[in-house]
Amino acid sequence: MKPVISVVIPAHNEEAVVAAGLDLLLAGAGPGEFDVVVVANGCSDGTAAAAARPGVRVLETPVAGKAGALRLGDAACRTFPRAYVDADVRLDAASLRALAETASRPGVLACAPVPEWDLDGTGPVVRRVHRVHDRLIAPTRALAGVGVYVLAEKGHERAFPLPDVISDDGWVDGCFTGSERVVVTAARSVVRPRARSVRTCAGGSGSGRATASWPRSAVLDARCGSARSAGCWPPGRSARSTPPATWPCSCWTGC
Numbered sequence: 001m002k003p004v005i006s007v008v009i010p011a012h013n014e015e016a017v018v019a020a021g022l023d024l025l026l027a028g029a030g031p032g033e034f035d036v037v038v039v040a041n042g043c044s045d046g047t048a049a050a051a052a053r054p055g056v057r058v059l060e061t062p063v064a065g066k067a068g069a070l071r072l073g074d075a076a077c078r079t080f081p082r083a084y085v086d087a088d089v090r091l092d093a094a095s096l097r098a099l100a101e102t103a104s105r106p107g108v109l110a111c112a113p114v115p116e117w118d119l120d121g122t123g124p125v126v127r128r129v130h131r132v133h134d135r136l137i138a139p140t141r142a143l144a145g146v147g148v149y150v151l152a153e154k155g156h157e158r159a160f161p162l163p164d165v166i167s168d169d170g171w172v173d174g175c176f177t178g179s180e181r182v183v184v185t186a187a188r189s190v191v192r193p194r195a196r197s198v199r200t201c202a203g204g205s206g207s208g209r210a211t212a213s214w215p216r217s218a219v220l221d222a223r224c225g226s227a228r229s230a231g232c233w234p235p236g237r238s239a240r241s242t243p244p245a246t247w248p249c250s251c252w253t254g255c
Contacts, residue, residue, distance in 0.1 A: 001030065001031060001032035001033060003032060003033060004033055004079075005035070005082065005083055005096060005150070006037065006077035007025070007083045007085055008039065008070055008074055008077065008082065009022075009037070009038045009039070010066050010087065011043070011051065011069075012042055012047070013042075013043050014047050014087040014088060015046045015047045018038065018047055018088075021087060021088065022038070022051060022053060024090055024092055025093060026055055026056075028093030029055070029093045031055070033093075035077060038051040038087075039069040039070070039073040040058060040059070040061070041065060041066075042063055042064020057076065059072055071160070074160060074161075074162070080151075080153040081100055081104065081151060081156075082151050082156060083100075083149070084148070084151075086147040086191075090118075092188075094186075094187075095187035095188050098113075099111055108180070108181075109151070109155030110143055110151050110152065110173075110176050110180065110181040111149070111182040112150065112183055112187075113184055113188050113189040114146070114183060114184070114185055114187065115141075115188075115189050115191045116188055116191065117193065118190050122193070126193070141183065142176075142182075143176075144169045146189050146191060149169055149172055149173075151172070158175045158176070159175045
């Protein structure tokens with residue numbers, strides 16, 4: 001059976017999570033339906049062994065780095081479209097099929113699922129951060145910050161070879177405009193933020209996606225501008241220079 005889509009999963013020290021993600025993805029797949037490549041990069045744990053199973057090819061490199069791992073896995077892919085999936089994200093077979101079908105439509109160069117945030121075990125401030133993030137970003141969200149993106153062959157020509165960037169999904173998202181990129185409402189990815197506390201949210205985790213999911217940006221400053229206009233945000237202070245625990249309630253709930 002010719003695979004309907006290739007899947008690249010870069011994994012750096014993901015022994016604890018990679019097996020569960022692969023089990024979910026493959027549970028509803030037919031033999032040979034998905035061409036799955038896991039790239040264990042710079043691992044000091046048992047990521048490669050945890051990923052090994054029928055239907056999955058595991059590549060190993062001593063060099064740590066997500067962009068390099070994506071390029072290595074991409075070079076091993078057997079077909080288009082191609083999905084690039086974070087090792088700690090949950091994606092089932094039905095969602096992957098929906099993404100593959102969408103990426104095969106004329107005019108669609110890239111697509112992504114709708115994210116669902118698994119916030120179990122997070123503190124109240126982190127949950128509020130993600131609620132604000134979704135309120136601000138969801139209406140314009142495309143490929144970035146959801147742990148999965150899919151490229152059609154023509155889209156791949158535009159985005160690859162991937163440069164050495166910190167945010168690969170941000171880079172890929174910026175390669176497309178308008179209807180070239182599509183959010184597939186029939187597909188869901190379950191994203192568990194690596195940042196479990198406000199301290200790691202603010203920049204301590206080293207995870208590109210955690211940084212991407214943290215709305216410490218100009219768009220949040222704009223949101224807090226509304227709070228300032230309403231008289232409940234101190235003048236001369238920005239969201240990026242203010243500890244989140246001291247943000248006024250209007251930045252969480254709206255004025």
